Amino acid sequence: MEKRMNILTGTIKIREEYIIGKVIKNDNAENKKDYIQVLSKDNMDKPEIGYKAYVLECDSCNSNLDNYCLGVKDIDSLSNYDVIEIIKDLNIRVLYRDDSNDNYILVTNQCNSNCIMCPDADSVRNTKDIPSINVILDHIRAIPNDTSHITITGGEPGLLKDDLIKIFAECKKYLPNTEFLLLSNGRIFSNTEFVDKFKSVVPKYTRVGIPLYADEPELHDSITRADNSFKQAVCGIKKLLNRGIDVEIRIVVQKLNYKILDKIARFICNEIPTITMVNIMSLEMCGNAIINKNQIWVDYEDIKEPVYKACLELIKHGIIVNLYNFPLCALDERVYAFAVKSISDYKVRYREECSGCTLKKECGGLFNSTINLKEARIKPVK
Numbered sequence: 231m232e233k234r235m236n237i238l239t240g241t242i243k244i245r246e247e248y249i250i251g252k253v254i255k256n257d258n259a260e261n262k263k264d265y266i267q268v269l270s271k272d273n274m275d276k277p278e279i280g281y282k283a284y285v286l287e288c289d290s291c292n293s294n295l296d297n298y299c300l301g302v303k304d305i306d307s308l309s310n311y312d313v314i315e316i317i318k319d320l321n322i323r324v325l326y327r328d329d330s331n332d333n334y335i336l337v338t339n340q341c342n343s344n345c346i347m348c349p350d351a352d353s354v355r356n357t358k359d360i361p362s363i364n365v366i367l368d369h370i371r372a373i374p375n376d377t378s379h380i381t382i383t384g385g386e387p388g389l390l391k392d393d394l395i396k397i398f399a400e401c402k403k404y405l406p407n408t409e410f411l412l413l414s415n416g417r418i419f420s421n422t423e424f425v426d427k428f429k430s431v432v433p434k435y436t437r438v439g440i441p442l443y444a445d446e447p448e449l450h451d452s453i454t455r456a457d458n459s460f461k462q463a464v465c466g467i468k469k470l471l472n473r474g475i476d477v478e479i480r481i482v483v484q485k486l487n488y489k490i491l492d493k494i495a496r497f498i499c500n501e502i503p504t505i506t507m508v509n510i511m512s513l514e515m516c517g518n519a520i521i522n523k524n525q526i527w528v529d530y531e532d533i534k535e536p537v538y539k540a541c542l543e544l545i546k547h548g549i550i551v552n553l554y555n556f557p558l559c560a561l562d563e564r565v566y567a568f569a570v571k572s573i574s575d576y577k578v579r580y581r582e583e584c585s586g587c588t589l590k591k592e593c594g595g596l597f598n599s600t601i602n603l604k605e606a607r608i609k610p611v612k
């Protein structure tokens with residue numbers, strides 16, 4: 231398999247502003263090895279011979295047959311049933327990889343919080359790169375309906391308000407058996423009218439991942455840098471759970487909260503007793519996180535005991551705990567069993583010294599953004 235590319239270039243000869251569809255490869259292409267023909271739903275039976283790939287437009291599109299991409303570089307990096315967006319006069323973006331479990335739909339880059347350790351920087355928020363609702367809906371319609379998992383993420387997806395309801399209604403219609411993870415700061419769900427609308431469209435296998443950084447408003451709001459965000463997030467979590475919608479709480483471990491992880495765990499057990507899953511997470515050191523490194527980074531050695539104690543507290547209450555993004559040597563060995571290899575395959579890195587570590591096979595490694603951070607001290611186990 232060639233290296234997987236996210237953007238493919240070539241001569242894009244389409245009449246519409248964009249076309250979204252599924253890729254069908256032709257391994258026997260002869261004369262048009264770097265050509266793509268777009269087939270609208272009225273012309274599915276008219277592929278011209280010789281093309282390397284055909285794109286079957288999503289349900290709502292119905293363009294003219296004369297849509298082609300010529301001289302497409304890296305065309306071999308596409309697979310059958312990948313979903314691509316062909317953008318007029320520009321390029322081809324890969325929206326969905328059929329052979330990946332890490333597929334996501336980014337619905338906005340805007341956010342109403344501005345977390346001190348966000349892996350996006352403020353500059354990302356200022357670009358207003360917001361995909362149109364029509365592109366998002368076409369993206370959903372083109373995804374094969376046997377896909378097992380899709381993450382809906384931002385920025386803060388809740389900012390889309392009624393458009394987020396439309397997105398989930400479409401997910402329910404086209405992907406009824408897919409598991410969805412919605413990553414949100416949870417604040418929108420404190421609005422009863424919104425959470426009721428969400429409940430009315432939410433696909434069966436949906437979980438909402440919401441972060442809690444503290445057991446009280448002052449510290450949480452100082453980390454999100456958004457007033458009232460703690461109160462709204464806790465209220466949102468309770469309203470979702472009361473309506474039978476699955477929620478996982480996410481705690482990101484950092485200098486500002488590592489000493490009170492057990493208190494946060496106790497708060498969750500006492501105040502949100504119906505929660506079934508808590509994921510404790512290590513930092514991804516890019517964007518705001520790297521800008522604010524001195525305020526947030528804490529040595530792996532210092533977090534071992536607090537993470538262990540928080541796990542213990544949660545497990546005692548029957549809550550499932552996962553540890554995301556931690557290299558194994560950053561954890562107390564009594565909690566190795568909860569560590570998940572959660573870093574996306576294209577972001578995972580290991581240091582040179584990892585090659586001699588007996589835990590390497592089980593270890594999820596470090597983020598590409600953390601690998602060169604000298605403060606991230608790892609300890610190979612011999």
Ligand code: SF4
Nearest residue numbers: 557559584587593610
């Ligand atoms: S030394 Fe490397 S492989 Fe071993 S546990 Fe640490 S990060 Fe993982």
